[in-house]
Every structure is written in C-alpha cells, then in structure tokens.
Amino acid sequence: MPSPFDNDDNSGGLVARPRQGDNAEPLTxxxxxxxxxxxxxxxxxxxxxxxxxxxxxxxxxxxxxxxxxxxxxxxxxxxxxxxxxxxxxxxxxxxxxxxxxxxxxxxxxxxxxxxxxxxxxAGEGALLALLEKTRRRLEAEGLFAPERKKALPFIPRVIGVVTSPTGAVIRDILHRLSDRFPSHVLVWPVLVQGQGSAEQVAAAVRGFSEMKTGGPVPRPDLVIVARGGGSIEDLWGFNEEVVVRAIADCTIPIISAVGHETDTTLADFAADRRAPTPTAAAEMAVPVRAELLAAVEDLGLRQKRAAPRPVMLGRERLQARVQRLPRPEVLLQPQAQKLDDLAERLRRGLSDRAAQARALLMADKARLSAPLLMSRVDRARDRLAAARLLPSLVANRSAREQERFAALERLYLSLNPKAPLARGFVLVKGEGGSLIRSKVAAETQALLTIEFADGSLDAVPVEAGSGSQQTAAPARPAKKSRPPATSGRQEDLFG
CATH class of the missing domain: 2.40.50.140 (Nucleic acid-binding proteins)
Structure with missing residues (x-):
C-alpha cells in the first residue's frame, strides 16, 4: 500500500517542497x-x-x-x-x-x-458650492446677524485701510477722501490674493481692533477692507473663515469694499456696511466737506432769519387784535348814555320826593301848631321830674372803680424794681447807667455804681484772688427816691 507521503503531487501535501522544473521561489x-x-x-x-x-x-x-x-x-x-x-x-x-x-x-x-x-x-461650480456651504454655516452661528452691525461714525477722524499698498485701490481711496473730506488715513499693507492673503487680512483687522485709544498711533474710528475686482479665485481670500471671524469680532465699524459691484464675498456679509467699489467705500466713510459748510452756512442764515421771526409774528398778531378792538369812545357810549339816563331819573326823583314831602308837611300842618308842641314839652318835663337818681347806683360804680385802682397799685408795687432794695438787695450799674447782670460783664467795666435803698455808691471792680483790697470811690450824694407817680404812668424801672 503506497504511503500518502510518497505522493509526487505536492499540491495537497502538508510540507511545501520545490516542484520539479519550477524556479519560482515563494515571496514574502x-x-x-x-x-x-x-x-x-x-x-x-x-x-x-x-x-x-x-x-x-x-x-x-x-x-x-x-x-x-x-x-x-x-x-x-x-x-x-x-x-x-x-x-x-x-x-x-x-x-x-x-x-x-x-x-x-x-x-x-x-x-x-x-x-x-x-x-x-474642481471648477467654479464646486467653488461656489463650497462658498454657499461656508456661508450657511457661518450664518447659522449668527456672524451675519443685523443686530451685530455697528453704525458708521458721521465724521471719522482716523480711517484705517486694509489693502495692498501698491495697487490702484489705495490711490482711489486717498484721492476720493481728499476730494470729499480730508482725513487722517492709516494703511495696513497686506496681500489681497494668493497664499497667505487671508491670514494677513485677518491679522490686520485684529490689529486695528486691538489698538488702544491715546496710544502713539491713533486708533481708527473706521476701517475699510478693500480690494479691486477679479475672479472668484482672486477674491477667495476674503471668503476664508479666518477673515470673516476677524471682521465679525472687530470692535471698530468696518466697510467691506472687495471687488466690483457684482462681486460678493463672505466678508461683505460680516462687515457693518458693504460698498460696491473701494471708491464708494470712501464716499460712505466721510461726507462732503463743502456740502457740510454750505449746510452750516444755510442754517446760520436761517437762524438769522428765524430769530426776529417770532417778534414779527407777534407784532402782526398784535396789530390784528388791535384792529379788532373797538374804539374807547365806542366802548363808553352805552355807559355814558346810561349815566345820562340815571342823572335824569335822579333829578326827577328828587323833584318828586320834594313834592311828596311838601304835600306831607302841608298835611301835618295841624300837628305842628304851637299849642300842640308846648303840650308835648310839658309831658316830657313831668316824666323827667318823676324819674329819681338812686344813690346806690353811684355808690356801686364808685366801689368798682376803687377795687380796680387798688389792683393796679398792687401790680405796680410787685413790678417796681426798687422795691427789693428795702429788703437788702442792690442794683449794679455800669457806665452810662446800664444794668450789670453778671460777673463777666462787671469785669469789663472801669467803674460800677451800686444802688442801695438809701443811696448809691461807686466802686472799682477787682479780680478775685489778686490780693488787693477793693477801693471804693468817693460816695456821691444819695439820690432821693422819686415819689410814686400819681398820674397813672409807671416809673422807669432803671431810674
């Protein structure tokens, strides 16, 4: 039985072996x-x-x-x-x-x-899409909100300009400012396109904003960020977020004048005012000095004309009222006529009254006869003889008057300043007869007059504890006390 390890085909073997006739070595x-x-x-x-x-x-x-x-x-x-x-x-x-x-x-x-x-x-369409995307994002943060916009000063003393120092923009701005209202201009030179332009513009805006009032370089009242026209690529630096945020954070009012009238950048949205051209920005920044002088002169002339105007109007109104008033003789005619009527009525009334009295008197002629008058006198004499004057009436009246006089006498005695002298008191008088009431007042006098019940004595005041004995001046003859006044008028309390 063949061994599985003896298989010549190594495709299914466990150990990698070089193949016969194969020179491809395995690669790492x-x-x-x-x-x-x-x-x-x-x-x-x-x-x-x-x-x-x-x-x-x-x-x-x-x-x-x-x-x-x-x-x-x-x-x-x-x-x-x-x-x-x-x-x-x-x-x-x-x-x-x-x-x-x-x-x-x-x-x-x-x-x-x-x-x-x-x-x-990739193309201008993609660039505009990026611009719109950035605009929406910054707008959502509130950087373009109208409430963030600051009002431009009417006549700025110092104007800061952020632009290229070699371009035509700065010359146009300076020329326009010189024509309208010559002002002090500070130029912060920057690149306005290309690599690094956005960072330089943002740094210039922040630099103006961080300047201190009263420093060696005057702080601008207004800043103009300006650049000439160009393609969207040339103006792209003013669409960068760093520039937009610097303009939005600036504490000085800013006018954006980037490109021509049809060009729009994000810096225009963030600025406080957008100008279609740099020249228009200079026109927005300052008024026309000649027009201001003419307006001031016109106001002065109007003031001169207006000052006497109230007087003239018052005079015209017074004349109109005077013309409407009636003449004095016309006003007095009814009263004069009434006076004449009353005088005539008075004359007739007196005449009628005299006639009536005369008739009445003639009617009472019998009552005024001599026998009648004598009879009335006799009756009056009889009534007077019958009336008696009782002594008690006169006695009571006299007693009341005596009691009233006794009360006045007692009051006089109680108020008499010399009455206490009989009880051992004295009156101290200074020069001229003025009454001395205190020790301090007595020390200021060169000579004192001491009045007793039986006469007066002159004395020189001496300070207490001085060791010198008081020396009395020669006594003057005692003044005779005046008898009480019988005329009913109180005597002088101080002699």
Whole structure:
C-alpha cells in the first residue's frame, strides 16, 4: 500500500517542497508589497484625479488624510504637511476637487493610495458650492446677524485701510477722501490674493481692533477692507473663515469694499456696511466737506432769519387784535348814555320826593301848631321830674372803680424794681447807667455804681484772688427816691 507521503503531487501535501522544473521561489509579503509598490509608482508616477472629498482628517503631525470617491469607487489619499500648509482653501467633506500626485501603495494595510501634491477645487461650480456651504454655516452661528452691525461714525477722524499698498485701490481711496473730506488715513499693507492673503487680512483687522485709544498711533474710528475686482479665485481670500471671524469680532465699524459691484464675498456679509467699489467705500466713510459748510452756512442764515421771526409774528398778531378792538369812545357810549339816563331819573326823583314831602308837611300842618308842641314839652318835663337818681347806683360804680385802682397799685408795687432794695438787695450799674447782670460783664467795666435803698455808691471792680483790697470811690450824694407817680404812668424801672 503506497504511503500518502510518497505522493509526487505536492499540491495537497502538508510540507511545501520545490516542484520539479519550477524556479519560482515563494515571496514574502514584504517582497511582494515592494514589487507592487514599484510597479504602481512606475506605471502611475503622476496622475490627476477628480472626485469628492470624504473623511477629511488633519492629523496632529500636520498631514492631511482623506478619500476621493465617485459614484462607484473610492481611493484613499494623503497629503504631507508641507503641501497641506500651502492649500488655498480649507478641505471639507463633500467638496469636489482635482488632486494631483502619484499613486503608491501602503504595505501596512495592503492598500493603494494617492500621495497628493496639490489640491484644487474642481471648477467654479464646486467653488461656489463650497462658498454657499461656508456661508450657511457661518450664518447659522449668527456672524451675519443685523443686530451685530455697528453704525458708521458721521465724521471719522482716523480711517484705517486694509489693502495692498501698491495697487490702484489705495490711490482711489486717498484721492476720493481728499476730494470729499480730508482725513487722517492709516494703511495696513497686506496681500489681497494668493497664499497667505487671508491670514494677513485677518491679522490686520485684529490689529486695528486691538489698538488702544491715546496710544502713539491713533486708533481708527473706521476701517475699510478693500480690494479691486477679479475672479472668484482672486477674491477667495476674503471668503476664508479666518477673515470673516476677524471682521465679525472687530470692535471698530468696518466697510467691506472687495471687488466690483457684482462681486460678493463672505466678508461683505460680516462687515457693518458693504460698498460696491473701494471708491464708494470712501464716499460712505466721510461726507462732503463743502456740502457740510454750505449746510452750516444755510442754517446760520436761517437762524438769522428765524430769530426776529417770532417778534414779527407777534407784532402782526398784535396789530390784528388791535384792529379788532373797538374804539374807547365806542366802548363808553352805552355807559355814558346810561349815566345820562340815571342823572335824569335822579333829578326827577328828587323833584318828586320834594313834592311828596311838601304835600306831607302841608298835611301835618295841624300837628305842628304851637299849642300842640308846648303840650308835648310839658309831658316830657313831668316824666323827667318823676324819674329819681338812686344813690346806690353811684355808690356801686364808685366801689368798682376803687377795687380796680387798688389792683393796679398792687401790680405796680410787685413790678417796681426798687422795691427789693428795702429788703437788702442792690442794683449794679455800669457806665452810662446800664444794668450789670453778671460777673463777666462787671469785669469789663472801669467803674460800677451800686444802688442801695438809701443811696448809691461807686466802686472799682477787682479780680478775685489778686490780693488787693477793693477801693471804693468817693460816695456821691444819695439820690432821693422819686415819689410814686400819681398820674397813672409807671416809673422807669432803671431810674
């Protein structure tokens, strides 16, 4: 029975043996991977692929990894850090691009991939699609909201301009500002297209915003970001997110003047005001000085005309009212007529009254006869003789008056300032007869007069504790006390 190990056909053997007449040695995985790498790189040393970016990822090392795909196939791609830093746009998923590079293999995963040297957006349509996608994303963050817009100053003292210092844009702006309203202009030179232009524009905007008021360089009141016209590729730097965010975060009002009137960039949406051209931006920035002077002069003339206008209007209104007022004689005519009427009525009334009195008197003539009058006098005399004056009435009235006089006398005695002198009190008077009420007032007097009940004595005040004995001045004759006034008027309390 033949052994299974003796089978000449090694296709089903357990141990690999070289075949008779076969010179193909088995290759290692590394060897076959290297052969495949050489074949692919030799055959596809330079290719340009068009596809949609997918799975875009930037590693911490700076390398860019992505995949390019179309409707039915996918190929991995890698872009080394040096080339990735020179990209003029930010790669994102969904962007259709054209990648230039060479095909190679990655033995670690047994995959083939393209090493990308340059990456471009595939046509203007793809570029516009990227622009719209970025616009929607930034708009969703509120960077284009109207409430974020700041009002432009009416007359900015300092204007900052972010543009190329060698182009025609800065000359147009300076010329237009000089014609309208000469202002102080600060130019921050930047690249306005190409690699690195977006970063320079963003840095210039942030630099103006971070300037301090009162520093060595004046802080602008207004910033103009300007560039001339061009294709969408030329203006792409102003669509970069870094520029849009710098403009949106700027604390100074910004006018965006990028391109011509038909050109629109994301910087226009983020700016506080969009100008169709750089020249129009200069016109927006400042008013026309000549027009302002004319307006001020016109206002001055209007003020001069308006100042006397109220007086003139008042005079016209007064004249109109005066014309409507009646004449004084017209106003007094009814009263004069009424006065004449009343005077006539008074005259007639007095005459009538006198006539009536005369008639009444004539009617009472009998009552005024002499016998009648004498009879009335006799009756009045009899009534007077019958009336008696009782003594008690006069006595009571006299007693009441005596009691009232006694009360006034007691009040006089109680208020008499010299009454206490009889009880041992004295009155101290200074020069001129003024009454001294305190020790302090007495020390200021050169001579004091002490009044007793029986006379007066002059004395010189001496400070207490001085050791000197008080010396009395020669006594003056005692003043005779005045008798109480009998006329009813109170005597002077101070002599």
């Amino acid at each position: 995985i590394t060897e076959i991977s290297a052969k495949l790498k050489r074949v692919v790189e030799d055959q596809f040393g330079f290719v340009r692929l068009r596809g949609e970016l997918s799975g875009v990822k930037r590693a911490t090392s700076g390398h860019l990894y992505c995949a390019l795909k179309d409707e039915s196939a996918v190929i991995d791609g890698v872009m080394w850090r040096g080339n990735a830093q020179r990209l003029s746009f930010v790669p994102e998923d969904g962007i259709e691009v054209v990648a230039s590079g060479k095909l190679t293999t990655y033995p670690g995963r047994s995959k083939y991939q393209i090493v990308i040297d340059s990456l471009e957006i």
